[in-house]
Amino acid sequence: MRVALFLTCLDDTVFPETGKAVVRLLERLGHEVDFPLAQTCCGQMHVNTGYQREAAPLVRRFVDVFAPYQAVVSPSGSCVGSVRHQHETVARHVGDERLATSVRELRPRVYELSEFLVDVLGVTDVGAYYPHRVTYHATCHSLRVAHLGDRPLRLLRAVRGIDLVELPQAEQCCGFGGTFAVKNADTSTAMLADKVRAVLDTGAEVLTAGDNSCLLHIGGGLRRLRSGVRTVHLAEILAGTE
Amino acid sequence: MAPTWLGLPARRGPEKFPAAARRALADSQLRRNLRKATTTIRTRRAEVVAELEDWEQLRAAGKAIKDQALASLDGYLEQFERAATAAGAQVHWARDAAEANAAVAAVARAHGAREVVKVKSMVTEEIGLNDALAADGIAAVETDLAELIVQLAGDRPSHILVPAIHKNRSEVRELFLQKIGGVDPALTDEPHRLAAAAREHLRRTFLAAKVGVSGANFAVAETGSLVVLESEGNGRMCLTLPEVLVSVVGIEKIVPTWADLEVFLQLLPRSSTAERMNPYTTVWTGVHPGDGPQEVHVVLLDNGRTRVLADEVGRQALRCIRCSACLNVCPVYERVGGHPYHSVYPGPIGAILTPQLVGVENASSLPYASSLCGACYEVCPVAIDIPEVLVHLRAEVVESKPHRTAESTAMQAMAWVFGDERRFAAAQRAARLAPLSGLVPGPLSPMTRWTSARDLPPIPAESFRAWWQRERGGAPEGGGA
Helix, strand or coil, X not given: CEEEECCCHHHHHHCHHHHHXXXXXXXXXXXXXXXXXXXXXXXXXXXXXXXXXXXXXHHHHHHHHHCCCCEEEECCHHHHXXXXXXXXXXXXXCCCHHHHHHHHHHHHHEEEHHHHHHHHCCCCCCCCECCCEEEECCCHHHHHCCCCCCHXXXXXXXXXXXXXXXXXXXXXXXXXXXXHHHHCHHHHHHHHHHHHHHHHHCCCCEEEECCHHHHHHHHHHHHHCCCCCEEEEHHHHHHCCC | CCCCCCCCCCXXXXXXXXXXXXXXXXXXXXXXXXXXXXXXXXXXXXXXXXXXXXXXXXXXXXXXXXXXXXXXXXXXXXXXXXXXXHCCCXXXXXXXXXXXXXXXXXXXXXXCCXXXXXXXXXXXXHCCHHHHHHHCCCEEEECCHHHHHHHHCCXXXXXXXXXXXXXXXXXXXXXXXXXXXXXXXXXXXCHHHHHHHHHHHHHHHHHHCCEEEECCCEEECCCCEEEEEECCCHHHHHHHCCCEEEEEEEHHHEECCHHHHHHHHHHHHHHHCCCCCCCEEEEECCCECCECCCEEEEEEECCCHHXXXXXXXXXXXXXCCCCCHHHHHCHHHXXXXXXXXXXXXXXXXXXXXXXXXXXXXXXXXXXXXXXCCCHHHHHCCCXXXXXXXXXXXXXXXXXXXXXXXXXXXXXXXXXXXXXXXXXXXXXXXXXXXXXXXCCCCCCCCCHHHHHCCCCCCCCCCCCHHHHHHHHHCCCCCXXXX
């Protein structure tokens, strides 16, 4: 299957290794990956901060760029969630019914990575090897917006060599929330403190998740404390080999 | 001193949410009280909800019934008025807090009452009834234990259901020793001893009161009945002992039929107190000779609700049955409590209801008081998509500002950068070389608020798209499937 990689602006700029891992993984599983260069940002940051009008051209661009593909795959439950639940709202907000229709047509073909692997490709053992003690943070949007359920955990459990430990209160928000982390920096930090404590309690050396935005946040706290725990996107673990 | 609240007469929130939250976060006693209370309630709620196999269907039914009521609210309200009037109640219509307060005060005055007993009620908090009555020389006595605690402390509720959630029992003991005349100085902080002290204090008030004041959980259009759910029995006393009863009811409390209560009497107790059934449910329909109050008034209150109803996205907030499940699961509420919201309605529901009731320009920081984690939507018994409304209200806040702000300038600049892949690629290169306004901390950058507690990763030498072009020679753009 020919798959378009929707990488997110954050991963493209700050976490290129995640993108490379998705490419490696999907190619290893026998699929062709394209990265349409015209993609930029899905507009979620603008929508969530109140700039729906500014987000509208980004939604239009997203639809134009990805409409030709049979499947669009992204290593972000949050951005996939935004495509599913916010793009149509943005189109309506600016009164563009044609855009709303295009959004609805494209939407069912946009998948979060673990969804694509488990539901579309039907694999949970992707042939990965990762000999580390790892704990998994579910992330709010993967859990409650994209409804990924335990797909990421099923994929992780099949990884050879992994020592997967459960994160206490994994369903609790880490306090990132996009611009929430700067607009309500104190409350965000209080939430982060509890998340960091939960991560440290597991004794894991690696914290993983399906969203680099949350990992940027929790990882920023873990590094500030020189905790020695590193953050690694789920795709990079699944792409790992002996 | 009591915190000020938005929307109450002559009161404005003195500070924005982030600043108020910052102070609350530093209160270690408050943090501990909140963590303990919210964790306990939300764990128990999850257990009792899991007992019902048809919870999701109940939730869908609750949503559908409320939507049906809201879609034809005018008709149902008039139906309620006709039915209640026929049963002997007197129905008053109040556009705002002042009209509602005046209606209650007029009833109390007509009976020469200098004291009224109150059932715990959110709507009377919303309209500032106690202060309005006090200005008329009428004392309103709160009879719910937690409301009494808050009233004695000169404080304000910080939770919809558990108004004194911010106080622990040793704080309550000290308060009772100071404020309740004749209390046993050997009073301990055991819950049953504290409850007994309050009961003794309230008993004579109940027996003497001529006028009772309540809200209502539901108003049944078909029968003209009002319904109050409570746990302590103080409500039953207030609703049955006095000769006169005045109930202030928000117009969104309407349910069309008696049978609809079947759904809500299951949804509400499990969502609020995590009980299968609440201890006391009181229903009354007008006046019954020789049984209960012989003069019954109902004040139907708008106070901004019709404006909320006019908003296609925001109106779902009017489905709220005030269970407070969203507060108990909210990671923001759990850490800062209710007071930073400066509203009778705190937490996630308050963050969408308050700005709509008082105007977003008067509560512009509340729609941002959420990480959009979605835990609130998941537990809401009437499926209010709180994150959706928060985002909708944020757009209203942004679009209501007449001038450009530093934020709007930055957002427009970023939208311009994202508007073209060459501009985006150029910005990625620039981010590695020079301090880019938003990405690198500086004294004026919002990123300093990020780096106060978190490190930032270095921007890698090569973006993904640069790698892709180098490795794959820039595959043709937008290629077909």
